[in-house]
Amino acid sequence: MKKVNLTCIECPIGCDITVEIDGEKVLSVQGNACQRGKLYVSNEVVCPVRVLTTTVKTQNGKMLPVKSNKPIKKADIFVAMEKINGVVAKTPIKIGERVIADIFDGVDIIACADVE
Amino acid sequence: MKVYDVVIIGGGPAGLAAAVSAYDSGAESVLILERDDVLGGILNQCIHNGFGLTRFKESMTGPEYADRFIKEVRKRNIEVKLKTTVLDLCEDKTVTAINEREGVFFVRGKAVILAMGCRERSRGALNVAGTRVAGVYSAGTAQKYVNVKGFLPGKNVVILGSGDIGLIMARRMTLEGAKVHAVCEIMPHSSGLKRNIVQCLNDFDIPLYLNHTITRIDGDARVTGVQISKVDQNKKPILGSEFYIPCDTVLFSVGLIPENELSKNAGVELSPKTKGAVVYQNRETSISGIFACGNVLQVHDLVDFVSEEAELAGKSASEYARRGDREKDCVNCIAKDKITYVLPQKIDKNQSGNVTLFFRANGVYKNCRVVVENDGQEVLSLKKRVVVPGEMERVILTEKIIKALNGDLTLKIVE
Numbered sequence: 001m002k003k004v005n006l007t008c009i010e011c012p013i014g015c016d017i018t019v020e021i022d023g024e025k026v027l028s029v030q031g032n033a034c035q036r037g038k039l040y041v042s043n044e045v046v047c048p049v050r051v052l053t054t055t056v057k058t059q060n061g062k063m064l065p066v067k068s069n070k071p072i073k074k075a076d077i078f079v080a081m082e083k084i085n086g087v088v089a090k091t092p093i094k095i096g097e098r099v100i101a102d103i104f105d106g107v108d109i110i111a112c113a114d115v116e
Numbered sequence: 117m118k119v120y121d122v123v124i125i126g127g128g129p130a131g132l133a134a135a136v137s138a139y140d141s142g143a144e145s146v147l148i149l150e151r152d153d154v155l156g157g158i159l160n161q162c163i164h165n166g167f168g169l170t171r172f173k174e175s176m177t178g179p180e181y182a183d184r185f186i187k188e189v190r191k192r193n194i195e196v197k198l199k200t201t202v203l204d205l206c207e208d209k210t211v212t213a214i215n216e217r218e219g220v221f222f223v224r225g226k227a228v229i230l231a232m233g234c235r236e237r238s239r240g241a242l243n244v245a246g247t248r249v250a251g252v253y254s255a256g257t258a259q260k261y262v263n264v265k266g267f268l269p270g271k272n273v274v275i276l277g278s279g280d281i282g283l284i285m286a287r288r289m290t291l292e293g294a295k296v297h298a299v300c301e302i303m304p305h306s307s308g309l310k311r312n313i314v315q316c317l318n319d320f321d322i323p324l325y326l327n328h329t330i331t332r333i334d335g336d337a338r339v340t341g342v343q344i345s346k347v348d349q350n351k352k353p354i355l356g357s358e359f360y361i362p363c364d365t366v367l368f369s370v371g372l373i374p375e376n377e378l379s380k381n382a383g384v385e386l387s388p389k390t391k392g393a394v395v396y397q398n399r400e401t402s403i404s405g406i407f408a409c410g411n412v413l414q415v416h417d418l419v420d421f422v423s424e425e426a427e428l429a430g431k432s433a434s435e436y437a438r439r440g441d442r443e444k445d446c447v448n449c450i451a452k453d454k455i456t457y458v459l460p461q462k463i464d465k466n467q468s469g470n471v472t473l474f475f476r477a478n479g480v481y482k483n484c485r486v487v488v489e490n491d492g493q494e495v496l497s498l499k500k501r502v503v504v505p506g507e508m509e510r511v512i513l514t515e516k517i518i519k520a521l522n523g524d525l526t527l528k529i530v531e
């Protein structure tokens with residue numbers, strides 16, 4: 001059993017959270033102000049994940065802001081970046097539309113803005 | 117000259133929320149003047165997520181947050197002039213503006229809302245020694261290059277200042293293939309959010325040097341390296357502590373300054389503390405009918421709070437357009453011990469409703485009380501587990517407290 005101190009990144013408050021774990025099993029969570037914090041640290045001690053935000057080129061030359069619609073494994077972030085940077089998005093495109101399907105484990109890269 | 121109920125200078129998060137609110141509160145003609153070719157202001161280049169958690173209970177990117185408001189503006193009969201720069205604002209609320217279609221033109225607002233936002237402090241403000249070389253950018257400029265223009269401004273980067281934009285750019289440039297060698301912060305603590313230290317620096321093993329600053333920038337045509345020094349408690353570099361990092365790019369993330377040139381020309385009274393207008397609780401400035409909101413008024417931590425403040429200013433401006441000036445019964449809100457500033461600086465007792473006082477502490481204080489005093493009496497006291505300068509705090513005064521005020525009120529922190 002060991003204690004891990006983490007800073008929650010779910011919102012700007014940044015709670016200092018202490019997690020007690022036994023291997024991959026979470027025994028207790030303390031210091032979180034909300035349930036998002038509990039979920040965050042429970043993932044963080046086992047397999048840290050992040051929502052990736054970046055940009056892709058579009059056909060009309062403008063940059064399109066995009067994000068992963070679900071968090072992806074931290075370890076996969078640079079692989080994802082390489083894939084995303086190899087793509088040119090078709091235009092016009094609307095906010096929320098898929099730019100890359102299934103980049104990892106059912107995660108899509110989606111548009112965060114409209115581009116004509 | 118065309119006259120509008122409400123003219124809004126700036127189409128960023130503050131201007132957008134103010135426009136929607138003014139319209140919904142009954143203003144019949146609302147005009148937004150925006151110098152960029154799109155609405156949304158700085159949000160367009162803030163492609164990271166974490167916006168909207170307070171307001172929409174979800175984590176949005178900057179462009180997504182802006183999109184919500186832009187669509188609300190488009191749904192209403194709100195006039196927008198893009199690529200239009202405001203040149204001057206007069207005390208009588210005449211606005212001089214220029215664009216490529218109309219040339220120089222004038223409009224008048226029965227009420228005017230200042231929503232021009234902030235500008236970044238630059239290298240010049242800090243007087244960093246060294247040569248005047250290419251490769252030195254403000255963090256926000258680098259952000260625009262990377263996220264909007266699609267250029268990476270450098271490969272080997274040192275960042276001065278641990279403000280949020282600097283931290284965000286450390287991660288962003290790393291993701292795009294640059295190597296960020298260091299973030300230097302002259303203070304003993306970061307000025308950015310804790311979550312950004314974790315997810316922007318720690319995630320990518322980028323070192324943060326607290327109590328350190330850049331003491332020289334080297335290079336001939338382009339930056340070739342920086343000298344970094346440790347500083348003492350008076351923020352003076354310690355001789356002999358220098359070390360050198362070769363790099364081709366330096367980013368400055370050293371604070372924001374409200375962009376108040378137009379306000380000054382109009383004669384709006386500014387606060388030396390906030391560098392923004394002195395306002396009443398309805399966000400009216402010292403000039404009757406001119407209102408201010410968002411980062412041009414006070415530098416906010418979260419865009420959610422900008423929207424909230426802008427809605428208040430929009431509603432107030434709309435009321436003013438309808439009813440004109442009213443007599444005020446004014447008390448001052450004065451920042452005392454351990455408090456940098458309080459906003460609003462003035463409360464008009466003739467207005468109804470509760471008033472939220474926003475303030476910043478001048479240091480880190482634990483297990484303290486925020487105390488509001490009036491006429492030698494404590495009228496309100498609020499316990500706080502911790503207050504820090506980086507986070508804006510608030511205390512709510514009820515209408516009952518306000519009506520009973522006798523003279524100015526003071527706000528202080530008691531440990």
